[in-house]
Amino acid sequence: MKKPLxxxxxxxxxxAHHLGPMQKVETPMHHFGPGEEVDFVIVGVGSAGGVLLQxxxxxxxxxxxxxxxxxxxxxxxxxxxxxxxxxxxxxxxxITGGSEPITLGENNSGKGVGGGSVHWAGFTPRFHPSDxxxxxxxxxxxxxxxxxxxxxxxxxxxxxxxxxxxxxxxxWGDPHGYMYGSHPIGGVASALIKGCTKLGIPVVAxxxxxxxxxxxxxxxxCIYRGFCLQGCKVGAKQxxxxxxxxxxxxxxxxxxxxxxxARINMGxxxxxxxxxxxxxxxxxxxxxxxxxxxxxxxxxTPRLLLNSACxxxxxxxxxxxxxxxxxxxxxxxxxxxxRFDEPxxxxxxxxxxxxxxxxxxxxxxxxxxxxxxxxxxxxxxxxFAKQMMSAKGAWGWGLRQLMMDYNHWAxxxxxxxxxxxxxxxxxxxxxxxxYGLPVAKVTFGLHDNDRKLIKxxxxxxxxxxxxxxxxxxxxxxxxxxxxxxARMGNDPRTSVVDKFGRSHDIPNLFxxxxxxxxxxxxxxxxxxxxxxxxxxxxxxxxxxxSVVDRSKTFVGVPPxxxxxxxxxxxxxxxxxxxxxxPRTKIGLGGLAPGGAGLK
Amino acid sequence: MSVEDxxxxxxxxxxxxxxxxxxxxxxxxxxxxxxxxxxxxPRPQPGYYPGYDTLSQQAYWDEAxxxxxxxxxxxxxxxxxxxxxxxPFMQAVVDCIIPQDDRTKDKRxxxxxxVDRRLYINEIDGYRFESMPPDQEAFRLGIRGIEAIAQHxxxxxxxxxxxxxxxxxxxxxxxxxxxxxxxxxxxMSVHHFWMLLVQDCAEAYYAHPWAWDEIGFGGPAYxxxxxxxxxxxxxxxxxxxxxxxxxxxxxxxxxxxxxxIGGTGDHSVQTPxxxxxx
Numbered sequence: 001m002k003k004p005l006x007x008x009x010x011x012x013x014x015x016a017h018h019l020g021p022m023q024k025v026e027t028p029m030h031h032f033g034p035g036e037e038v039d040f041v042i043v044g045v046g047s048a049g050g051v052l053l054q055x056x057x058x059x060x061x062x063x064x065x066x067x068x069x070x071x072x073x074x075x076x077x078x079x080x081x082x083x084x085x086x087x088x089x090x091x092x093x094x095i096t097g098g099s100e101p102i103t104l105g106e107n108n109s110g111k112g113v114g115g116g117s118v119h120w121a122g123f124t125p126r127f128h129p130s131d132x133x134x135x136x137x138x139x140x141x142x143x144x145x146x147x148x149x150x151x152x153x154x155x156x157x158x159x160x161x162x163x164x165x166x167x168x169x170x171x172w173g174d175p176h177g178y179m180y181g182s183h184p185i186g187g188v189a190s191a192l193i194k195g196c197t198k199l200g201i202p203v204v205a206x207x208x209x210x211x212x213x214x215x216x217x218x219x220x221x222c223i224y225r226g227f228c229l230q231g232c233k234v235g236a237k238q239x240x241x242x243x244x245x246x247x248x249x250x251x252x253x254x255x256x257x258x259x260x261x262a263r264i265n266m267g268x269x270x271x272x273x274x275x276x277x278x279x280x281x282x283x284x285x286x287x288x289x290x291x292x293x294x295x296x297x298x299x300x301t302p303r304l305l306l307n308s309a310c311x312x313x314x315x316x317x318x319x320x321x322x323x324x325x326x327x328x329x330x331x332x333x334x335x336x337x338x339r340f341d342e343p344x345x346x347x348x349x350x351x352x353x354x355x356x357x358x359x360x361x362x363x364x365x366x367x368x369x370x371x372x373x374x375x376x377x378x379x380x381x382x383x384f385a386k387q388m389m390s391a392k393g394a395w396g397w398g399l400r401q402l403m404m405d406y407n408h409w410a411x412x413x414x415x416x417x418x419x420x421x422x423x424x425x426x427x428x429x430x431x432x433x434x435y436g437l438p439v440a441k442v443t444f445g446l447h448d449n450d451r452k453l454i455k456x457x458x459x460x461x462x463x464x465x466x467x468x469x470x471x472x473x474x475x476x477x478x479x480x481x482x483x484x485x486a487r488m489g490n491d492p493r494t495s496v497v498d499k500f501g502r503s504h505d506i507p508n509l510f511x512x513x514x515x516x517x518x519x520x521x522x523x524x525x526x527x528x529x530x531x532x533x534x535x536x537x538x539x540x541x542x543x544x545x546s547v548v549d550r551s552k553t554f555v556g557v558p559p560x561x562x563x564x565x566x567x568x569x570x571x572x573x574x575x576x577x578x579x580x581x582p583r584t585k586i587g588l589g590g591l592a593p594g595g596a597g598l599k
Numbered sequence: 600m601s602v603e604d605x606x607x608x609x610x611x612x613x614x615x616x617x618x619x620x621x622x623x624x625x626x627x628x629x630x631x632x633x634x635x636x637x638x639x640x641p642r643p644q645p646g647y648y649p650g651y652d653t654l655s656q657q658a659y660w661d662e663a664x665x666x667x668x669x670x671x672x673x674x675x676x677x678x679x680x681x682x683x684x685x686x687p688f689m690q691a692v693v694d695c696i697i698p699q700d701d702r703t704k705d706k707r708x709x710x711x712x713x714v715d716r717r718l719y720i721n722e723i724d725g726y727r728f729e730s731m732p733p734d735q736e737a738f739r740l741g742i743r744g745i746e747a748i749a750q751h752x753x754x755x756x757x758x759x760x761x762x763x764x765x766x767x768x769x770x771x772x773x774x775x776x777x778x779x780x781x782x783x784x785x786x787m788s789v790h791h792f793w794m795l796l797v798q799d800c801a802e803a804y805y806a807h808p809w810a811w812d813e814i815g816f817g818g819p820a821y822x823x824x825x826x827x828x829x830x831x832x833x834x835x836x837x838x839x840x841x842x843x844x845x846x847x848x849x850x851x852x853x854x855x856x857x858x859x860i861g862g863t864g865d866h867s868v869q870t871p872x873x874x875x876x877x
Contacts, residue, residue: 001658007822011662021822076663080819082874083806084667090725097729100866103873105725121877186828223824225817229875233661233821333877334864343831343840347817351876375877381816383874385801390870391863395773395797396766396853397630397698403805404646406814407831407840413877442726446866458864477866480877524877 006220006234011076018075019242020235023218030252034285038062039545041275041289043261043304046115047526048513048533049295050240050248051158055537057253058564064254064287065245066277068092068300069112071257072241078231082380085230088112088119092439094299095429099445102330108482109299113257114241116297117526119229121352122210122237123375124164124527126155128173130361131521134419138362138369140449141419142327142518145490145499148174153560154531159208161565162238162530163216166207172357181213182206183222186349188376191338191410195468196356196374205354210238210526217568219243226347226378237350240530247566259285260435263308264292264317264509271548272317272509278435291508291540291548293501295533298328298482301515302426303440305486305496318486318503318511323496325426327487328444329520332416332454333480335377335387336461338470343407351378359460360522368449372416372457373522374464379411387411391476410470414461415480417522418450426485483514483525500539500554501532508548512536537564627700628762628848639845643706646813651838653808653818659836660819668808668819675709680719680735688742688758689714695766695853696800706809713803724872730788731871734795741792744783745769751779766852772796775860790860794870802872815840 001009007021017025032038040056042049045065053065069090072078079085090109096102110116129148134141152174158164159178166178183206185193196203206213211228215221222236235242245255258280265286267273274288294301302325306316316324355375362369379387384406388394394402429441446454458475465473489495492504501512514529535558540547542558629638644651654672657665681689690711694700699707716722718735731737748768749757757768771777772793777784804810811818817825817837827834847854859868 004822007661009658009661009822075661079664079667080661080821081664081667081806083671083802084664086722091723092725093723094726095729096726101728101869103724103726103869103871105872107873107875109725119875121875123877184828187831190829223820223822224826224828225820225824227820234824331877332866335876345815345817345831345833348825349828377876379874379876381805381811381814382802383876385805386798386870386872386874389794389797389801390859390868392856393773393858393863394856395696395769397847397851398854398856399696399797399801400645400698400701401845401847401854402856403810403814406816411876415877441729454864454866475864477864478869478873478876479866480875 018073019246020074020219020233022220023235023242023246025246025249027250029249030254032062032064032254037288037290038064039290040293041066041287042293042295043275044115044294044296044300044513045113045240045245045255046110046295046297046513047117047240047529050114050117050244051530051533052293052295052512052537053253053255054244054248054566055534055541055564057248057251059541062252064256065248066256066259066261066275067113068260069258071113071255072118074231074233074235078233080225080227080230080233082230082382088231092433093431094439095431095441096444097441098424098443102442102444102479102482104299104442107478108330108480109297113245113255114239117239118231118241120526121228121377122350122526123352123355123524124159124162124208124210125355125357125373125523126173126176127521127523127528128360131519134370134519140369142487142489144518145488150557151528151531151535154534155527157534157560157562157565158527158530161569162210162243163212164208164210164527165213166209167204170204170208171202172360178208183209183211183213183350183353184224185353186224186346186378187344188346188378188410189349189354191340191344191468192354192374192376192412192464195464195466198467199464201356201358201464203354203356209350209352211350212236222350224349226349226351226380228350228352244566261304262435262437264304266310266313266317270506272506282435290545291510293510293512295513297513298485298515299426299440299442301511301513302485303428306428307437318496318505318509320505321493321496323487323494325485326422327420327484327518328424328426328442328482329418329420329484329517330444330479331481331520331522332414332418332450332457333478334414334454334458334461335379335476335478336412336414336458336465337387337391337474337476338410338465338468339405339408339472340410340470341408344410345407346378346410347380349378351376357522359457366456368452368456370417370419370453371522372414372453374461375413375415377411377413381406384409387476391474410465410468412461412465413480414457415522415524416453416457417520419447420484420487420519421447481520481525483517483520486511486515487518488516489518501536507550510536628698628851630701630845630847631849633844633846639701641701641703643703644809644812645701646815647840647842648812648815648838649841651812651815653811656818656836659823661821664819664821671806672808675712676716678712678715680715685742691758691765692745692769692796693800695762695769696797697804708804708807708809710800710803713806714799717799728788728791728871731791732787737787737792737795740783740787741796744777744780745772747780747783748777763850763852770852773859774857790868791871795872798870798872
């Protein structure tokens, strides 16, 4: 059989580490010696950690990224199979409770280099300007210590680096467009467009999504096979594994995979000195570092801070406020399923294929604040069977019969903003994991505003499904995504980290991942997490190692380092930003945005 | 000719009847043709995609995927977690949760083996509901609970009940109202045990390429991918749907769709092992 253009029917017979069918890790990875102190240790190489690792390495820092899971060779390790992809998720024990508990694992938690970005659907909407002032506007939730304008250049930057494919005009929030063209649509997106159009609801299709529509550097274009959530073997869907980690390694970063960080160690002077971790052979090791960045996501980040409690920090690190683990958020992610007379075959095309944010903002005519989005999803057979078990109470013969109609169903994902509440939190359980470390105990429940929002939004989504022509519409209750648990803020009494992710309590301890989000909007958080990571990186790079000195306060905005993007990025950042960004004189060579950049 | 006689005659004609299967056969129930009321004979491939065969496409799959799927088909793991009487007991439970009486014996998917495998190797979903013991303990408690309900309702062992009665016993768990075994249900949530049971069986069944053939799912699709995205069109190597009418066995308690307790849309009763979506 002739070899296809991308990929192969046989496994690669070389010693290379493959990241998709075209990309390989060519350079041998640098390994820091035992006892060698590095500049930065990043705990968790996921959406945020991957970007930080790449930026800090490119800027010349000595940096190690730890990940509890493997450094995937995607050609050998990943499969185009639902049940065979279990290993991509965080499967170690956690305890979940509360009145409406969160499901974890496959639904929202990754393990291995790339983290959750390995199995996200890849929807990449920006947050709206209103997200940054929810408390001021509504009296509920929280305000961010930064505004949309602070993050906007990083949104634009990451949309180029990921890259995001999407419509030329995106009408919601701060209206904008995408540099890379939209994707063709499948049956589910077709249904969403039809339903929305009938009801007069604006809708966009083909993005914004972190999937290449055309080939991009050494990543092939999408082949529309629908296995986005099982890890994109094609390499078309972005994970930091394929977009940023290779560049990080090329610039001297070390990825220490299968290494579980057990605790952050503190010195006598109130600075962190490094981390203790379990290596691949389960041996306890130490790694000294001048600064630590925790990027473990909303469950593992608080867990690590709490598990690092020591003399002087009895309540856990960075927790003088008592806020570590609190204000955990998920979005209501109910799946609305509709049966159509004609076949849909929803397993084709990316699940993230069309959406509307028409209901995103607070509407004073409703009895709740904030809003929701309606998006396409594309459950594969096992996921669909589980949804039907919940949505219709199906089992036995009923389940078998319903599943024979799998190809007649389409699924929409409702995505509703749940506000941050103090009692939704991550703590420690009595149970221990395989390393002997206390596991996370997650407590979650809905509040009045959340319930009203879900009720209204689910009904609206069902209405859209009916308008699309579905003869039967049902729904499954669930959540999507995870954020919060180490929120950022200006007030050390009510937040864990400052607006750049530095902990209020410990000058050389940073948190940078989804856990620092004060609110979450009804946009998928992946893009925002990566944008925040790029921003924190710019702050650190601008200040150099003086960043760990508490006495040197920082005022202002760090210069935006377009020149630190991975190789192969179109224009090295959005060309249209060029005119209003001053030429930077700081850093390696002081390259202009859009310039040739470092090789 | 009674329904039983007709079936026996048909099975003899099909060559699928063997005397040692009598005990099993007693409990099997077959789907019916809604127009004639006749039972439908077991087929090698139920579903609306006759002749569709995902495994025939394996040369177009990448090697890693091909190995995983073929291993699933050809190297069925032995039963290692369940022991002794638990094995026939769980087989009877699994046969109710995912009935396969409409499949010929040689084309039945080894659901119990994969449920067992997960428990044996402790492949958990990354979390446990506070209201639940570890999965292994949940299954052992569940067996005791189901037996207690059978004794309470029929004064007989679950394993000795007919299929319809067994389904009726299990339906009480689906409804969240087990009439017996209070000591068990104090130790774990009925809802979550029910969902754990159904999802484990469903995952084992719908992970199998024969189930993909049945429902017309494309199966592995790398590196070839798909070309026809809209209007539910099949790829050249997929099959068009050819529907036929069938109904679950008469009065089967599992043929009705009844919402779980709390109704649908209740975030307090989500399934363990929930897949990702957005």
